Amino acid sequence: MSEIKPDEIYTTEEARDFLKVSESTIKRFLKRGIIKAYKVGGQHRIWGSEILKLVSPEIESKVYKAYKKVKDKTRKTIDKW
Secondary structure (H helix, E strand, O other), rough: OOOOOOOOOEEEEHHHHOOOOHHHHHHHHHHHHOOEEEEEEEEEEEEEOOOOOOOHHHHHHHHHHHHHHHHHHHHHHHHHH
């Protein structure tokens, strides 16, 4: 498979192949706004830069920080019991 180019436009099938996720997962990403897309003729089109944002290490570190915050808050609540 070729590399993802930020300035190219991809279909949901191509994005699914790049991300190695199922059809339902890509639909969920689109519905929740995790991946921004444009609807053209009833089909979604996704910029390559959106796909790259999803797989970047920067996003992963943000997710970890959010997870750690929730985990710490839960731990404090349990300790109060």
